[in-house]
Amino acid sequence: MFDAFIEGLFLVLQWKAFSLMLVGMSLGFCVGLLPGIGGAATLALMIPFVFKMNPAEAFAFLLGMHSVAATTGDITSVLFGVPGEAISAATVVDGYPMAKKGEAGRALGAALMSSLMGALIGAVALALAIPIVRPLVLTFGSPELFMLSVIGISCITSLSGAGARGQIKGFAMGLLGLLVSTIGQERQSGSLRFDMGMMYLWEGLDFVPVLVGIFAIPEIIDLAVRGTSIAGEKPSENLSKGVIEGIKDTFRHFWLVFRCSMIGVFVGIMPGAGGGVAQWMAYAHSVQSAKDAKDRERFGKGDVRGVLGPGAANNSKEGGELIPTVAFGVPGSGAMAILLSGFLIMGLVPGPDMLTKHLSITFSMVWTLAIANIITVLLCLTVLDQIAKVTNVRGGLIIPFVLLLVFVGSYTANGQIADLIVTLIFGMISYFMVLFGWPRPPFVLGFVLGKVIETYLFISMARYGFTWLTHPIVVLLIILMAFVIAYPYIQQRRQRAEGPADA
Amino acid sequence: MRSGRVIFCIFLIAVSAYAIHAARGWTFKASLFPLSVSIPLLVLATIHLFQAIFGKGETDEGSAVDLDFSNDVPPEVARDRVINSFSWIIAFIASVYLVGFPLTVPLFIFSYLKFQSEVGWLPTIAATAITWGCFYGLFQWLVHIQFEPGAIQIWLGM
Numbered sequence: 001m002f003d004a005f006i007e008g009l010f011l012v013l014q015w016k017a018f019s020l021m022l023v024g025m026s027l028g029f030c031v032g033l034l035p036g037i038g039g040a041a042t043l044a045l046m047i048p049f050v051f052k053m054n055p056a057e058a059f060a061f062l063l064g065m066h067s068v069a070a071t072t073g074d075i076t077s078v079l080f081g082v083p084g085e086a087i088s089a090a091t092v093v094d095g096y097p098m099a100k101k102g103e104a105g106r107a108l109g110a111a112l113m114s115s116l117m118g119a120l121i122g123a124v125a126l127a128l129a130i131p132i133v134r135p136l137v138l139t140f141g142s143p144e145l146f147m148l149s150v151i152g153i154s155c156i157t158s159l160s161g162a163g164a165r166g167q168i169k170g171f172a173m174g175l176l177g178l179l180v181s182t183i184g185q186e187r188q189s190g191s192l193r194f195d196m197g198m199m200y201l202w203e204g205l206d207f208v209p210v211l212v213g214i215f216a217i218p219e220i221i222d223l224a225v226r227g228t229s230i231a232g233e234k235p236s237e238n239l240s241k242g243v244i245e246g247i248k249d250t251f252r253h254f255w256l257v258f259r260c261s262m263i264g265v266f267v268g269i270m271p272g273a274g275g276g277v278a279q280w281m282a283y284a285h286s287v288q289s290a291k292d293a294k295d296r297e298r299f300g301k302g303d304v305r306g307v308l309g310p311g312a313a314n315n316s317k318e319g320g321e322l323i324p325t326v327a328f329g330v331p332g333s334g335a336m337a338i339l340l341s342g343f344l345i346m347g348l349v350p351g352p353d354m355l356t357k358h359l360s361i362t363f364s365m366v367w368t369l370a371i372a373n374i375i376t377v378l379l380c381l382t383v384l385d386q387i388a389k390v391t392n393v394r395g396g397l398i399i400p401f402v403l404l405l406v407f408v409g410s411y412t413a414n415g416q417i418a419d420l421i422v423t424l425i426f427g428m429i430s431y432f433m434v435l436f437g438w439p440r441p442p443f444v445l446g447f448v449l450g451k452v453i454e455t456y457l458f459i460s461m462a463r464y465g466f467t468w469l470t471h472p473i474v475v476l477l478i479i480l481m482a483f484v485i486a487y488p489y490i491q492q493r494r495q496r497a498e499g500p501a502d503a
Numbered sequence: 504m505r506s507g508r509v510i511f512c513i514f515l516i517a518v519s520a521y522a523i524h525a526a527r528g529w530t531f532k533a534s535l536f537p538l539s540v541s542i543p544l545l546v547l548a549t550i551h552l553f554q555a556i557f558g559k560g561e562t563d564e565g566s567a568v569d570l571d572f573s574n575d576v577p578p579e580v581a582r583d584r585v586i587n588s589f590s591w592i593i594a595f596i597a598s599v600y601l602v603g604f605p606l607t608v609p610l611f612i613f614s615y616l617k618f619q620s621e622v623g624w625l626p627t628i629a630a631t632a633i634t635w636g637c638f639y640g641l642f643q644w645l646v647h648i649q650f651e652p653g654a655i656q657i658w659l660g661m
Contacts, residue, residue: 175544182537191533224588225581226573396620400612420596436511454536
């Protein structure tokens, strides 16, 4: 096994494989920065180019590209409040307010270092988990995956404001997100729902136009209203110092980064959940880590922990997603399904052979994930000083370019003008949500999880009736869900009990 | 602000009521999930509507984990700028509809920089040319994204 591990490293370090990985990384870097063009779409575009490559070269190229897209996606999220990737949306919530406070360097340093940590933890998890993960994945059927998604939804309690009103608003937004996810053709019966007679809505709403509208438009409007630069009148930080501070933050909150990375790995292993869920669960966990109500209030206003959690989970989930893809040929996400076609082009069959005959190829993937992220983060850290200066440029000069990025990104979802209208509509709704204090993260969580929840619920009911509720893992997950929902209240009660004593 | 909150609650109530009404005509399988989501949404939005009308003002306790808009600008100025920004966005979409994406990109960048941001002629033209070059090179030449022709081009048979 150790020999295969080392052989995997040498496969990646061969000049041709290494050069192809660098080419892939450059593409992934650009794709990550541009909203809308996702890592999965670029993987699909690049698949035809791997026909003449050997397996190690092909995976160095494809994985090198895919693994850095999530890392650089955080840069756009922090600097402009526009998610570079759909899986970088949670970074906007605290990353952009940090940029507005003049702490862009610190936010970027934290995002990149936590991404690197997440990627390394994901790669280690991939290396360690392959021999032992089989029983775990096989015990997770539709009922367990349904409950896992419901746990994701229960994170709304942590993403909402404290108190009864905050919780009502949070749950209402989560329900609205779930409702919006039901637009389009129902998968089981084929019935059309809320299609308003428009063929565009038959397939449901795509993530990109909705997410970009929800997060980018209010930030752009706010920038236009202020009439200043993104960092405003705030004294600009010493960027190098800020970046180093962000790196230090990653190690100051290392256990948070580690826990969020593990969330990413676990969600990545489960087919169908994906990075959209992992980032929000990690963000919710970061909020839960607040010591008290006052500490919790800092989230959403530019708290570095809100950047560290999603940053780590985004990248660690890559390793997690590869586990079922390599071990059983069960892709954990759309991108992994495309990667699976790469396996077939190479003449490799995912499954036991990848753990025996082709183990060195499998380990070359682990090395690619690690090396590609190390190089990307080191490169980014050297140019962050220049990148972060964008936050001091007058808003009026940035807005047209950001708007262009937003709408080109949105258009690439389906190539229809309706995508732009969807972005505008959700941008307007999101503007009023922010204006009247209705939280956006629960809406996004509901929207991302809606289809998954409905699908797994129907499969569970059709296969098991109500008996799935008695499955041991389901019962365990129900208890875990109850804890996730109750945790903010337990925290409040504990603080109230401690309050008089402190006073 | 209170009237805005009430209007937003009414919007949520209207959305959920519409969803319930529409779902009544569907099969059980198709309607189960939307109904089980929209009914609690209707209840929560109604409770919040009553809180917004009869309750005390918002307290810090209920503030969201989300960004806050800056309040450094007088409300009238802010309102004008919001309307102005949305107008630019709507104009952008209208332009994409009328003349297509490839023409809208230089048109929009030039107009925004020149008339909204009041940048000089030379930097505006340079920025427009560079943006159009990047847009063409990346999205049309390299990635081959097919942009729909505008309504005017279709009408002219181009």
